[in-house]
Amino acid sequence: MTAQVTVEADDLYMGHSGRADTQMVRAALYLVLALLDTAVVITAFGLSDVIRHRSVTDMLTISYWLIVPVFMAVSFYVRAYSYTTLIARHLSIWKALTAIIGATAITIMLLFATKNSTDVSRVAFFTGTLLSIVGLTLVRLPLPLLIKRLGSSFFRHVLIVDGNFTENIPPDVERINVASFGIRPEVTDPLMLHRFSKLVAGADRVTVSCAVQDRERWSFYLKSVDCHGELLVPELHSLEPLGNAHGLGLAGVRVSIGRMDMRNRLLKRGFDLSIAVIALILLAPAMLLVALAIRLEGPGPVLFRQQRMGRTNRLFEVLKFRSMYVELSDGHGNTSTARDDRRITRVGRIIRATSLDELPQLLNVIGGSMSLVGPRPHALGSRAGDNLFWQVDRRYWLRHTIKPGLTGLAQVRGYRGSTDNEDDLIKRLESDMEYLTHWSLMTDITILVRTLFVLLHRNAY
Structure with missing residues (x-):
């Protein structure tokens, strides 16, 4: 079987229908609903001030800086903005009321703990809570009709x-x-x-x-x-x-079923972007020096591009600093890199040993084709012993249910380098499947921290 699969660039990025992703439509609706909820709560407590004092006093400030942030946090926790919530009117209302009642209860405790509760009008406070309940309910009543009109754009x-x-x-x-x-x-x-x-x-x-x-x-x-x-x-x-x-x-x-719901995907994506952008800015000088060294050593592009399997088994182009001589480069990854590999340049040996060759993948992370943490993407021709990776264990395809990562659980456990036998792949695969099963944001943070201690590794060549 040939592993030299080549996909045209247009096929890499164009889907079948050409329509907007329904998850993006839902995310936009969630954002609009969250903004409406925020406006409702601020307006409700502002009105309660006017009703009680005939003017706006500290109640509006408290709602803006305390009640609203707590309300948003509780809403996120109870999943008030989700598909199952929005399609069921009664559930949507119940989640919103749970969030506002929980937010007001937490606010009361915070005011009491900071000895500021005596400065707050109880009548205005509970009037604001009541008005918020009414407003949040009214906002959600027409949601099922809106979703029905959106039809397949929503689901x-x-x-x-x-x-x-x-x-x-x-x-x-x-x-x-x-x-x-x-x-x-x-x-x-x-x-x-x-x-x-x-x-x-x-x-x-x-x-x-x-x-x-x-x-x-x-x-x-x-x-x-x-x-x-x-x-x-x-x-x-x-x-x-x-x-x-x-x-x-x-x-x-x-x-x-989907490995991650939208909430967790947005959480992971936000984390990726915040860290990747900062890392790219901080590491830009080092990346420029590496690019200059590659250019001065000899002819050929600075970046190496290769098709690899990404999330949901869709191909994408991974970026790396070129570490091999152009005429000896293996675009399909049919031959694993070995220690003292004659294909590697002098600069290449340094950047591979220090993992600097992987830094351009920060652009993959920012672009959305990769994540900071996840199963490492492999070349299509990668072999374990004499067999292609997917011939060794069919579970190999299931490791792609989330985005591939710059680093992963297998890498921090030392499973990197060449795969001379099938057991080398099985150990990585088991670590990848363990990561998929037990994913959490804290797991990603832990793996990133552990990665700092394995950048220099005996199998990095």
């Missing part, structure tokens, strides 16, 4: 048809016949995985109708692209199971 449901399918489907379900795209669920073909992942990119739910003998492979495909996926099982339809396929009224079996 995208894709039906993948592999074979015959004669059932009627609702108009808001997008039907895709994969045969017209030449796609088959081949778990040994990275290009096929990439194409399928691009086809369903941005979908919130993916349902597959296929032949019985293909269900196992389609199930693995759904897991590998990190989506809420299900398989239609017509033979169960007469039983009317509770888990009917969402929106289709047909019997379905859920086989995969």
Whole structure:
């Protein structure tokens, strides 16, 4: 089997539908709702001041600097801004009221602890709370109607048809016949995985109708692209199971769920951006010196670009400082780098030993194709012993359910360098799967700190 898979640049960045990602639409709606909530709370406590004192006093200041920040923190904690909350009016109202009541209770405790409670009018305070409850409720009443009007822009449901399918489907379900795209669920073909992942990119739910003998492979495909996926099982339809396929009224079996919800993705993305931008600014002088050294040593580009598997098994171009002679560079990664490798330049040996060659990947992080922490992206031709990585263990595709990282749990445990045998890959894979299962922001912070102590490593060559 050849590992030399090349994808055109347009295919790297263009999806099937060309529509806006529904998650971005929902994120925009969450932001607007949060701003409305903020305005409601500030207005409510400002009005309570006017009602009680005929003028604006300290109550508005307290709401602006204390109640609103606490309200936002509690809202985030109780997931007041989420898909499941917004589509259910009663749940949306309940979460908002929980947040404002919790915020006012915490504010009272803070005022009491700082001995400032005597300066606050109780009538104005509780009037502001009551007005906030009314205002937050009114804001949420029309939300289901708005979401219904947004339709597939708010929630995208894709039906993948592999074979015959004669059932009627609702108009808001997008039907895709994969045969017209030449796609088959081949778990040994990275290009096929990439194409399928691009086809369903941005979908919130993916349902597959296929032949019985293909269900196992389609199930693995759904897991590998990190989506809420299900398989239609017509033979169960007469039983009317509770888990009917969402929106289709047909019997379905859920086989995969997204690894991270939007809340955690935004949290991780915000952390990545804040650290990567600062790191890029601080390390810019060092990067310029490395670029100059590479340029002075000999002809060839400063940066090395290579296609690697990214999140949901979609290909992307990873950036590194070039550390090999141009004529000896291995663009597909078919040969692992060895100690005293003759392909490596003099400057290359230094930057590889100190991990400076990886610094351009900060641009990948800022651009969104990588994260600071995650499974390291591998070249398509990478081998463990005599076999390609995905031939050693099929779980290899599942490690891509989140963005690849500049560093990862496997790296801080010392699993880096060449993979001379299959066990070298298995150890890294097990660490990657452990990271996916137990991810938290604190885990990322811990791995970043531990990375500082392994930048110089005996396997860094």
